[in-house]
Amino acid sequence: MRVSNLVLANLPADSATPAALEGAAKKYGFHLYRRPAYLCPQVELGSAAERQVLKTTVTRKRQFRKCLRAIERQGPVTMSYRQSWSEIRVALPAFLDAHVARYQALNRISIFCAPDRRLLLEELGRRFSDTGIVTLSRLMVADRPIAWSYGFQFQGNWLLYQTTFDIRDQENSPGYCLLAKILIEAGDMGALRCVDLGLGTEEYKSWFANGTRQTLHATLTTSPLQHLGNIARYRIATEVSHFPKLEAAIRHTRSKLRL
Numbered sequence: 001m002r003v004s005n006l007v008l009a010n011l012p013a014d015s016a017t018p019a020a021l022e023g024a025a026k027k028y029g030f031h032l033y034r035r036p037a038y039l040c041p042q043v044e045l046g047s048a049a050e051r052q053v054l055k056t057t058v059t060r061k062r063q064f065r066k067c068l069r070a071i072e073r074q075g076p077v078t079m080s081y082r083q084s085w086s087e088i089r090v091a092l093p094a095f096l097d098a099h100v101a102r103y104q105a106l107n108r109i110s111i112f113c114a115p116d117r118r119l120l121l122e123e124l125g126r127r128f129s130d131t132g133i134v135t136l137s138r139l140m141v142a143d144r145p146i147a148w149s150y151g152f153q154f155q156g157n158w159l160l161y162q163t164t165f166d167i168r169d170q171e172n173s174p175g176y177c178l179l180a181k182i183l184i185e186a187g188d189m190g191a192l193r194c195v196d197l198g199l200g201t202e203e204y205k206s207w208f209a210n211g212t213r214q215t216l217h218a219t220l221t222t223s224p225l226q227h228l229g230n231i232a233r234y235r236i237a238t239e240v241s242h243f244p245k246l247e248a249a250i251r252h253t254r255s256k257l258r259l
Contacts, residue, residue, distance in 0.1 A: 006221075007220075008217075014214070021220070031227035033227060035234050036214065037214075040198060045193055059184065064176065071172050075144075080140050081185075088125040095150060102165065139178040145166070146166045146169045150163075158192055196213065
C-alpha cells in the first residue's frame with residue numbers, strides 16, 4: 001500500500017500484536033516506537049465462588065440500591081441486550097444522539113459527531129450480526145432507554161467500548177446502574193472471564209475494578225527523523241506533565257490554535 005507512516009493506538013500490551021509489529025517493522029524497513037498509553041480498569045470474574053461474591057457485593061452497594069430505587073419510581077427497570085443487526089440498527093441512533101448530547105452538556109465534542117465514527121459502529125454491527133460479538137446493552141425504564149453501552153464479547157472478554165446515558169436522568173446515575181447490571185449479568189455467563197471497562201479513569205470504574213490492563217501507543221515510520229521526533233515529543237510531554245500549570249497552559253493554547 002506504500003504507507004510510510006502508521007499509528008496504532010491502545011494496543012493491549014499482553015497481546016501478540018506488539019511482538020508481531022516488531023518483527024514486521026524490521027522486515028519491511030519501518031522504525032517502530034512503542035510507549036505506554038493507558039491502564040484500563042477491568043473486573044476479573046474469577047471462580048464460581050468469586051463470581052457470587054462479586055454479584056452480592058455489587059447488588060448490596062448502597063449507591064446502586066439508592067439510584068435504582070429512584071429510577072424504579074419512573075417505571076419497571078429492565079436490561080436489554082441487542083446483538084443482531086436488525087435490533088442494533090433500530091436502537092443505535094438513540095445511543096449516538098445521547099452520547100453527543102452528554103458531551104455537549106460538558107462543553108466537549110463527542111467522537112460521534114464525526115460521520116465516519118458513526119459509520120464504524122454501523123459496520124461493526126452489520127458485519128458481526130448474530131455472532132454474539134457486538135452487544136448494545138441498554139438500561140430501560142418501561143420502554144424508554146436511559147443508558148447504553150456499545151461493546152464486544154470475544155474470547156472470554158466483554159469490552160465496554162462506549163457507554164453513555166440520557167442526561168435528563170443524570171441525577172440518578174443511570175450509567176452507574178447500567179454497569180452494575182452488566183457485571184451482575186456477566187457473573188452468570190460462565191464463558192466470560194473478564195469485563196473490560198475500557199479507556200478512561202472515571203471514578204465509578206474504580207468502585208468495581210479489581211485489575212488493569214496496559215495498552216500501548218505504537219508508531220511506525222520509514223523516516224528516521226520522524227521516528228526521533230516521535231520519541232522526543234513523548235519524552236517532552238512526559239516531563240511537562242510533572243508541571244500541571246504548564247501542561248494546562250499548553251493544552252489551552254493548542255485548543256485555541258485548533259479553533
